[in-house]
Amino acid sequence: MENVPRRQAGPLKVPQPVRKDGAGGPDFGPRDVLRDLENPDMLVPPATDAGLLPNMKFSFSDTHMQLNHGGWSREITVRDLPIATTLAGVNMSLVPGGVRELHWHQQSEWAYMIWGCARITSVDAQGRNFIADVEKGDLWFFPAGLPHSIQALEEGCEFLLVFDDGNFSDLNTLSISDWFAHTPKDVLAANFGVPESAFDGRPDKQLYIFEDRVPGPLASEAVESPYGAVPLSFKHKLLAQEPLRTPGGSVRIVDSTNFPISKTIAAALVEIEPGAMREMHWHPNNDEWQYYLSGQGRMTVFGGNGTARTFDVRAGDVGYVPFAFGHYVQNTGSETLWFLEMFRSDRFADVSLNQWMALTPRDLVQANLNASPELLNALRKVKWPVVKYP
Ligand code: MN
Numbered sequence: 001m002e003n004v005p006r007r008q009a010g011p012l013k014v015p016q017p018v019r020k021d022g023a024g025g026p027d028f029g030p031r032d033v034l035r036d037l038e039n040p041d042m043l044v045p046p047a048t049d050a051g052l053l054p055n056m057k058f059s060f061s062d063t064h065m066q067l068n069h070g071g072w073s074r075e076i077t078v079r080d081l082p083i084a085t086t087l088a089g090v091n092m093s094l095v096p097g098g099v100r101e102l103h104w105h106q107q108s109e110w111a112y113m114i115w116g117c118a119r120i121t122s123v124d125a126q127g128r129n130f131i132a133d134v135e136k137g138d139l140w141f142f143p144a145g146l147p148h149s150i151q152a153l154e155e156g157c158e159f160l161l162v163f164d165d166g167n168f169s170d171l172n173t174l175s176i177s178d179w180f181a182h183t184p185k186d187v188l189a190a191n192f193g194v195p196e197s198a199f200d201g202r203p204d205k206q207l208y209i210f211e212d213r214v215p216g217p218l219a220s221e222a223v224e225s226p227y228g229a230v231p232l233s234f235k236h237k238l239l240a241q242e243p244l245r246t247p248g249g250s251v252r253i254v255d256s257t258n259f260p261i262s263k264t265i266a267a268a269l270v271e272i273e274p275g276a277m278r279e280m281h282w283h284p285n286n287d288e289w290q291y292y293l294s295g296q297g298r299m300t301v302f303g304g305n306g307t308a309r310t311f312d313v314r315a316g317d318v319g320y321v322p323f324a325f326g327h328y329v330q331n332t333g334s335e336t337l338w339f340l341e342m343f344r345s346d347r348f349a350d351v352s353l354n355q356w357m358a359l360t361p362r363d364l365v366q367a368n369l370n371a372s373p374e375l376l377n378a379l380r381k382v383k384w385p386v387v388k389y390p
């Protein structure tokens, strides 16, 4: 145990589980000091935290990396984060030309392009097709059951996929190569009207992700369907959308009202400046699944019955808030905090604590909280959602 830090000495200030009022005591180890440094509000929770709220954070850095020639993927599902039953997420990167193969699944797929460009394809049950290029800040949505593919263009790409079922796994989908490998050649021959030898080169198992050449320009790859293109676009330019701007940041909301195909997933792309916070609020429709894109922050969740719990979050983490639980997110770093909040819903919906109080008779609010005149005067009737400075 000689290497266990016993004093706050040396260049690394070892944090101790001691609150400013003296509560707690030193931890001489064994301990993971680097993890404690990453989670200051877990080591020394705010004194207002209490109770038995379950874990609501998981980092993609703690997941299994699926490495393939052509790219990688990793996922956060109920297996890693048991409370996250409504949605599951996959973080995937493809090298230039890398392909997430032709496949389909029982869940709808919502995606956000983090960097780079890709070509996406799909076909619906009426034989109408969709082929488009997506870039940083773009979304796509593939309705449940419809086949699709993703192929990286010149620079490669990285994206977040979100599925409307916490039990989803991207390693357990229906893939074209898998079906070919598990169908007798005479059946394939009869199905396509060609000799069995036409299938000598088929893959012998699911490819999942594979390497390919970067495809040519979109126009050169066009395939015209006699039934036309899908009537509702599977793509939406979220980052290009005009945000709601507030003193502490900005919000871009996307749901079936402005991205009509996205019937089962609603989202907000939130920007919080250093020192600002996503205000105290909750959602009256469903659980919230978060993905942190940049910066670092702190989320506190209030679960009623005297319970509250704080999680330190940073780029690459997933956060979760159960339906209707109160919460807020503070930017605790020196750079802008960007995150996505997603809901298994056709609409984004948000109840602001501030607005609720502002729209309730003042005397009632005053009596309930013994509220000061300053607080009552500060309440504002504003359109949700609000990011603001303290
Ligand atoms: Mn998919």
Ligand code: MN
Residues within 6 Å of the ligand: 281, 282, 283, 288, 321, 327, 341
């Ligand atoms: Mn929220």
